[in-house]
Amino acid sequence: xxxxxxxxxxxxxxxxxxxxxxxxxxxxxxxxxxxxxxxxxxxxxxxxxxxxxxxxxxxxxxxxxxxxxxxxxxxxxxxxxxxxxxxxxxxxxxxxxxxxxxxxxxxxxxxxxxxxxxxxxxxxxxxxxxxxxxxxxxxxxxxxxxxxxxxxxxxxxxxxxxxx
Amino acid sequence: xxxxxxxxxxxxxxxxxxxxxxxxxxxxxxxxxxxxxxxxxxxxxxxxxxxxxxxxxxxxxxxxxxxxxxxxxxxxxxxxxxxxxxxxxxxxxxxxxxxxxxxxxxxxxxxxxxxxxxxxxxxxxxxxxxxxxxxxxxxxxxxxxxxxxxxxxxxxxxxxxxxxxxxxxxxxxxxxxxxxxxxxxxxxxxxxxxxxxxxxxxxxxxxxxxxxxxxxxxxxxxxxxxxxxxxxxxxxxxxxxxxxxxxxxxxxxxxxxxxxxxxxxxxxxxxxxxxxxxxxxxxxxxxxxxxxxxxxxxxxxxxxxxxxxxxxxxxxxxxxxxxxxxxxxxxxxxxxxxxxxxxxxxxxxxxxxxxxxxxxxxxxxxxxxxxxxxxxxxxxxxxxxxxxxxxxxxxxxxxxxxxxxxxxxxxxxxxxxxxxxxxxxxxxxxxxxxxxxxxxxxxxxxxxxxxxxxxxxxxxxxxxxxxxxxxxxxxxxxxxxxxxxxxxxxxxxxxxxxxxxxxxxxx
Amino acid sequence: xxxxxxxxxxxxxxxxxxxxxxxxxxxxxxxxxxxxxxxxxxxxxxxxxxxxxxxxxxxxxxxxxxxxxxxxxxxxxxxxxxxxxxxxxxxxxxxxxxxxxxxxxxxxxxxxxxxxxxxxxxx
Numbered sequence: 001x002x003x004x005x006x007x008x009x010x011x012x013x014x015x016x017x018x019x020x021x022x023x024x025x026x027x028x029x030x031x032x033x034x035x036x037x038x039x040x041x042x043x044x045x046x047x048x049x050x051x052x053x054x055x056x057x058x059x060x061x062x063x064x065x066x067x068x069x070x071x072x073x074x075x076x077x078x079x080x081x082x083x084x085x086x087x088x089x090x091x092x093x094x095x096x097x098x099x100x101x102x103x104x105x106x107x108x109x110x111x112x113x114x115x116x117x118x119x120x121x122x123x124x125x126x127x128x129x130x131x132x133x134x135x136x137x138x139x140x141x142x143x144x145x146x147x148x149x150x151x152x153x154x155x156x157x158x159x160x161x162x163x164x
Numbered sequence: 165x166x167x168x169x170x171x172x173x174x175x176x177x178x179x180x181x182x183x184x185x186x187x188x189x190x191x192x193x194x195x196x197x198x199x200x201x202x203x204x205x206x207x208x209x210x211x212x213x214x215x216x217x218x219x220x221x222x223x224x225x226x227x228x229x230x231x232x233x234x235x236x237x238x239x240x241x242x243x244x245x246x247x248x249x250x251x252x253x254x255x256x257x258x259x260x261x262x263x264x265x266x267x268x269x270x271x272x273x274x275x276x277x278x279x280x281x282x283x284x285x286x287x288x289x290x291x292x293x294x295x296x297x298x299x300x301x302x303x304x305x306x307x308x309x310x311x312x313x314x315x316x317x318x319x320x321x322x323x324x325x326x327x328x329x330x331x332x333x334x335x336x337x338x339x340x341x342x343x344x345x346x347x348x349x350x351x352x353x354x355x356x357x358x359x360x361x362x363x364x365x366x367x368x369x370x371x372x373x374x375x376x377x378x379x380x381x382x383x384x385x386x387x388x389x390x391x392x393x394x395x396x397x398x399x400x401x402x403x404x405x406x407x408x409x410x411x412x413x414x415x416x417x418x419x420x421x422x423x424x425x426x427x428x429x430x431x432x433x434x435x436x437x438x439x440x441x442x443x444x445x446x447x448x449x450x451x452x453x454x455x456x457x458x459x460x461x462x463x464x465x466x467x468x469x470x471x472x473x474x475x476x477x478x479x480x481x482x483x484x485x486x487x488x489x490x491x492x493x494x495x496x497x498x499x500x501x502x503x504x505x506x507x508x509x510x511x512x513x514x515x516x517x518x519x520x521x522x523x524x525x526x527x528x529x530x531x532x533x534x535x536x537x538x539x540x541x542x543x544x545x546x547x548x549x550x551x552x553x554x555x556x557x558x559x560x561x562x563x564x565x566x567x568x569x570x571x572x573x574x575x576x577x578x579x580x581x582x583x584x585x586x587x588x589x590x591x592x593x594x595x596x597x598x599x600x601x602x603x604x605x606x607x608x609x610x611x612x613x614x615x616x617x618x619x620x621x622x623x624x625x626x627x628x629x630x631x632x633x634x635x636x637x638x639x640x641x642x643x644x645x646x647x648x649x650x651x652x653x654x655x656x657x658x659x660x661x662x663x664x665x666x667x668x669x670x671x
Numbered sequence: 672x673x674x675x676x677x678x679x680x681x682x683x684x685x686x687x688x689x690x691x692x693x694x695x696x697x698x699x700x701x702x703x704x705x706x707x708x709x710x711x712x713x714x715x716x717x718x719x720x721x722x723x724x725x726x727x728x729x730x731x732x733x734x735x736x737x738x739x740x741x742x743x744x745x746x747x748x749x750x751x752x753x754x755x756x757x758x759x760x761x762x763x764x765x766x767x768x769x770x771x772x773x774x775x776x777x778x779x780x781x782x783x784x785x786x787x788x789x790x791x792x793x794x
Binding site for chain 3: 189
């Protein structure tokens with residue numbers, strides 16, 4: 001029961017924070033709300049018995065990626081008057097309506113799925129230990145491939161970002 | 165859980181991949197340790213490493229035994245594609261080796277991408293070689309696994325490398341713009357694909373495509389795989405540049421450095437098609453009957469839009485961008501005729517596989533020619549720049565004509581053999597309408613494929629002589645592509661046989 | 672219910688309560704006699720509000736980017752460190768060491784590359 005309550009609390013929190021983020025005109029305030037949304041999501045991961053993912057969410061997203069976000073915001077240095085409010089056009093209305101239609105379609109169908117009580121997960125599911133065991137034995141290849149992916153990202157950052 | 169036996173078989177299954185990755189690391193080290201003059205050395209190391217990987221890939225192909233390995237598939241189909249993408253990577257290395265030198269030689273300050281060599285000339289860019297190697301590794305992982313998450317990491321590795329390659333020409337604003345566009349669009353595509361994969365996992369509880377035949381779908385949740393498949397198709401169509409998702413293509417293809425455009429138009433497409441065939445085959449076990457209709461609609465749109473829009477372009481790169489869209493349409497046509505009563509029959513993909521090989525040769529060749537077309541610090545790829553090329557640079561003009569004729573699909577070239585294969589499958593499986601549409605659009609495409617020929621030979625002499633030698637690596641790539649285009653055209657049987665062997669591995 | 676993350680939730684709740692309470696209380700109870708020099712952010716020095724048009728160097732961006740990438744590398748180290756002991760007990764310690772070694776070497780080459788290319792120089 002309390003889990004349901006917590007789910008709605010944190011789910012509501014992250015939705016609220018995301019909305020606040022979108023409707024802010026100040027980019028830095030937007031970024032701060034995004035951190036709030038990340039924390040809400042992290043709490044949801046905990047409720048889903050995925051504590052490791054929750055920790056990653058805070059460490060990587062709320063930590064490192066937000067640093068980059070704020071850097072980008074400062075780099076762009078948008079002035080207030082540059083933030084012109086958009087006018088409503090047919091095209092934008094169509095885009096919004098399509099998105100709403102798709103969201104409604106998804107929600108409608110998800111609600112139709114009967115609620116099946118899942119078998120409870122085994123002891124320690126989703127904890128660092130279990131995740132690590134899988135990652136370093138069964139998922140050996142994707143793990144090593146990730147290092148190549150990171151390497152490509154490093155080269156990319158250097159090639160595109162370095163001053164000549 | 166993991167023993168020596170497992171590791172040995174893993175080593176054998178992915179031998180070309182390990183070689184490529186190792187070569188990439190060595191390239192990076194060379195570039196890092198001698199940053200001032202490493203360009204040429206990096207190029208040589210990268211080229212040799214790729215050649216060795218190609219050799220082992222061929223040996224794997226000939227040895228024939230399928231090594232079934234967890235998370236890494238090494239069957240005939242995979243090996244076919246491994247050979248193909250390594251070839252593409254090699255040709256890309258040759259194409260790009262002199263491109264930045266050509267660009268840099270005419271610009272006073274020198275291109276940022278190239279490094280000043282000992283003779284004061286700009287050598288090949290080391291970063292480009294490294295990125296190419298890792299992009300090829302990503303491409304191989306994109307289809308050499310039946311685990312969707314591994315495929316996705318491979319896709320991201322490839323995409324990241326290609327985004328950077330697109331923005332490589334930092335002196336050129338258009339290159340940066342193209343990189344930005346491609347990055348944003350590509351990220352959306354990746355996100356769509358990932359969301360689809362995750363929803364599919366939610367529906368069937370399985371990431372392994374080869375295990376899909378075991379899963380049971382309950383009618384209550386049958387909509388979930390449908391949504392998942394729609395999202396995945398969206399992601400694939402973006403990467404394959406099919407029509408409702410094509411609007412980024414012309415700008416990106418035009419803005420990217422010319423050799424990179426060739427790499428994108430071939431390598432990315434080949435790898436994405438390889439995974440696409442695998443996914444379509446696995447989807448047979450899910451209640452997703454609408455896929456065939458979606459594919460057919462997409463084929464019709466792609467063929468019409470791609471071919472008609474190509475007519476009105478006045479930049480050759482842009483024209484080739486639309487041409488690559490329409491060729492993706494022909495390829496998709498080859499897949500969509502594989503549907504018989506809602507089930508996909510992967511044996512039709514032999515025609516598609518052969519088409520991919522032929523298409524790669526002619527497209528890379530065409531972009532190799534365009535890589536030489538550099539004039540006064542910038543790429544000279546307008547149609548007007550081709551005027552009189554037949555007299556000022558007869559060899560270049562001749563091979564370019566050959567590639568254009570092949571892209572059009574005229575008999576002695578591979579373009580004809582490839583299109584013939586696709587259309588004959590379409591007719592055999594009763595898709596007369598699609599086959600007729602394909603032929604009509606082929607006739608339309610004659611207009612824009614023959615226009616460069618007219619410009620080169622019948623529009624008078626060039627205003628100024630744009631002579632100059634063709635750099636050796638580029639010459640090598642041109643000769644290879646031209647020979648392949650003719651050889652695959654007049655004597656396609658061994659290669660069709662290869663494609664058929666590969667296609668039977670999809671099951 | 673003994674959820675292992677309950678204490679962390681409690682910490683967050685307490686933190687929010689305390690900060691909220693103190694801020695609120697000082698706003699309500701504190702005396703308010705504002706004057707211009709009290710309201711300024713710094714008592715001396717530059718005027719903090721103004722045109723913020725001076726552009727950041729792209730260097731910051733590059734450093735932040737590299738930070739993220741190596742941060743993700745650290746993220747992979749955590750589960751490895753946690754599970755390493757268990758793997759040793761199963762006789763797979765050497766394998767695990769080599770596996771992580773490959774991962775680290777690949778990224779170390781990246782670091783070397785970044786360093787030699789001069790991206791870490793602050794000029």
